[in-house]
């Protein structure tokens with residue numbers, strides 16, 4: 399909170415907490431709350447003040463009612479308008495700004511997802527605030543921890559902006575459970591801002607496997623897989639034997655072995671599963687930036703000097719085309 403606006407009588411920790419109010423911006427798709435976005439609520443809880451949640455889109459009532467069940471949320475602000483379904487930042491940012499101004503929030507928190515990364519810089523610019531991105535820890539109401547240089551250094555930053563616009567790394571804050579709460583649902587203000595951008599269509603990769611960003615187990619393949627056919631032949635049965643999501647290095651994606659949505663790393667998804675298995679991946683820093691917080695890292699690579707072995711808990715030096723099918727067979731029988 400900006401010191402200048404805090405009267406001296408209110409500077410005790412308890413009084414300060416009462417003045418803190420956070421807005422957690424939640425995501426929805428096709429009328430369903432994206433429970434992964436509830437990480438923003440967990441982050442807001444670290445501030446210790448009051449928490450409201452924000453949702454917008456068509457038939458938003460069901461989403462708002464689900465969010466209302468999350469313990470710790472005092473109020474859900476909902477805007478029912480199909481124009482916000484796809485989260486286009488051009489009209490969503492002015493919408494959010496109007497609601498931030500109305501609610502007088504000190505902190506606005508969204509996930510560091512495609513949605514949050516698109517939206518929050520515009521919101522920050524409209525409010526003349528300095529955005530604080532990809533936060534992994536909240537030390538107090540103005541001090542935040544975030545990785546820089548692809549995770550090779552950790553910066554602790556302090557903000558004196560009156561309204562802090564924050565995106566948080568989902569893997570650093572577990573999603574708040576949808577239970578135990580009974581928040582009020584209130585209509586938000588809708589400025590009905592015209593968007594110069596029109597939503598045309600989307601082409602989504604469909605998979606019955608677990609979602610990469612939230613899966614407890616991930617198996618990723620790299621350039622060592624040599625072709626798309628071999629990637630599918632080697633990695634998919636391994637994923638199925640473990641009930642794991644499939645990931646890939648950028649080299650594998652760029653070579654057309656795997657879909658772009660599967661990329662793990664600095665310019666892909668950041669994951670922190672219980673088990674991360676890197677197959678035929680060298681371990682470039684840009685790849686490590688997306689997986690090195692995994693609980694157990696297993697690497698299979700024919701080069702014993704590959705940098706991936708420096709972060710691996712379990713390493714297997716060998717030809718993946720022999721080792722992985724053998725492992726898959728043993729796992730399937732286990």
Ligand code: FAD
Pocket residue numbers: 619620621622623646647648649650661662663664665666667677678679680681682683684685688698699700701704716717718719
């Ligand atoms: P390689 O480095 O070519 O490694 C292939 C590995 O497979 C080697 O270690 C080799 O020993 C092993 N291998 C080969 N054949 C076999 C076999 N038969 N059995 C066992 N092992 C075998 N990369 C990412 O992954 N994610 C990102 O988000 C990302 N963002 C980037 C952003 C920027 C700005 C830049 C500059 C780069 C980025 N990169 C990213 C690219 C990164 O630098 C590496 O080029 C990439 O991660 C390499 O992928 P790889 O490990 O699959 O391929």
